Amino acid sequence: MKIAFYGSSLVSAYWNGAATYYRGLLRALAAKGYDITFYEPDVYDRQKNRDIEPPDWCKVVVYEGTVDALQRAAKEAAAADIVIKASGVGFEDDLLLDRVMAAARPSALKVFWDVDAPATLAELRTDPALSLHGALKGIDVVLTYGGGDPVIRAYRGMGAAECIPVYNGLDPETHHPVSPDRRFEADLGFLGNRLPDREARVEQFFLEPAKRLEKQTFLFGGSGWQDKPRPPNIKYIGHVPTRDHNAFNVTPKAVLNISRSSMAENGFSPATRVFEAAGAGACIITDYWEGIELFLKPDEEILVVRDGQDLVDVLSGLTHERAREIGRRALARVLNEHTYEHRAAEADKIFRSRLHRTEAAE
Template identity: 35%
Template sequence: MKSALDIVILGLSITSSWGNGHATTYRGLVRELAAQGHKVTFLERDVPWYGGAHRDQPEPQGCRTILYAGLDELFETHAGLVRDADAVIVGSYVPDGREVGAWAQATAKGLVAFYDIDTPVTLAALENGGTAYLAADQIPGYGLYLSFTGGPTLTRLEREFGSPMARALYCSADPDIYRPDEQAERWALGYLGTYSIDRQPTLDKLLLKVAEALPERKFVVAGPQYPGDIVWPRNVERIEHLPPGEHRGFYTTQTFTLNVTRADMIRAGWSPSVRLFEAAACAAPIISDHWEGLDELFRPGREILIAHSTDDVVKALTEMTPESIRALGLRARTRVLAAHTAAHRAEELATHLREAIGRRAVVSRPSRRRVAAAARAGA
């Protein structure tokens, strides 16, 4: 039996899903890590916008969660946790992440890894001086780079940025939470996602213009931060925030759900969103924009539909039979159950951590031998 790992995660948020996709990913991951016997501590910066009513899961299952007020408290109070862990994982978008990462690399005796839930955005920023949570010269100091993006990006991280080991760790879905539910259609097509200026043209093309073309059908867009100057067609309902507990009901009352990808992620490819897996786990038939690597996750035409134009979506809504639409969603759920659950990701993470820990031990052995030989020579 493989030994359990003591893991400390410094992430953006696990207690609040408000305006971020990090929390749901972390929640599933730590729950399944705990189920597999690992010990997990999650350190989260206590910030006002994730507090109060926005803190929708103050005590996540599977980990000890600690909120800290700032860097001084983190460095002074929680150094022991970081020092003694088998593996410390610093996440993307952590407040003052550069300082947190530098401290973790200097403090931890075990492996220090970086978990990038925003890899394409990160790499684009690194080309222009870096981000507030990661500098390019910090990457070689992380013994493992866990990336939400797979494919050629992993090779680039190792060759161009000097990562000792880069591995994909995609998001996932919990099939116990995200599952089918026979409900009457409420919307013909819906989209769930925080506003993003680079996603908006695709949302306009694949949902808003479709709503205009099909005025007798109902549509919905859920998510915060949409500007007040957007003109929504009358048959498009707006939901400002949809907590995770309501996602399943959202997906299972749509004929189709829409997946729209950020521009940086389209350029990188191999960058699935958590909403993609969650909707598929609900057997919600999915229409998506196209990006490289999507066909390695779901089979186009069999498990997912790819749309390039407004007409593509209109045809799906008006020409496909209810039976073929339902079969599309069920095949997507089968794929998720086989490869994309939180349990799969937790197992992959533990495997990557053990490999990186093993590599680190091999690299350090010659140094220990040289130190011992030097000591004997000086005796």
């Protein structure tokens, strides 16, 4: 079966948090026999900051960031059995959704894949002019990579026929244990781009605890933080390319996951970083969000903190031996239950059952 997938970028993780999700899931679907073409616009300097070349398991079509190029790319949806428009493509998303769904054959399975449901739902609630409002009636299924029951209820309330989470996962071929790297030595590492609804939580869970733990060392990675005031025991290293993520995760005593505010409020939204770090065998400390226990067991496979004081207490008492044991347990859990092979099996089941429906209705 042919899939036409319209997303932000498959070949660049630059300002593109969905890259790991796309790569892991689509590679696993390709292994199941799907013929996939990924369409992405040339915007935000992503093509200048590629961290992989187009893979052999997926054709990548990069189109210019112009309306004409977008319309030409959208027309190619007519050749696909499954047409997928992701959220947050980054160039004329409304127009792209309209054109892609209009080009899809009546018998094609039409999917909206939301890779940031809290942000998308917030836009839908405040902007009645968004194309997605009307498009939901013609879309067969909304898939999300997080959100659980709160997101499902919200989408159904807005007219979606179905909404099903297909959560983030681990790609063991790209995220796995490696030897420590001296560049990333620290007591605690945090990796995340600067975003408006994350910044206050970074201050609460990372910057303020670092000030209070002046004898411990902190490693700060991610784009956009270069002018952010920080204490001298924090080393800022900027953007960390995907090839260095494994070493970044395994070298510090622990790594910190900080959810964006909207993700934490919705719950059931494990970031790709959680699975990447667990796949490398890292000891993960995460801020609290509802549903954590569905993915990793608190205190045994992941450490959970509710505020900056919790972070100070946990890190102060964390030994290297306990950190290594938590990392070992997390790795075993994600390999057993949370790889992209598991997620692709879910997506494959969704696709095949609903394709039969569209064929029968034709």
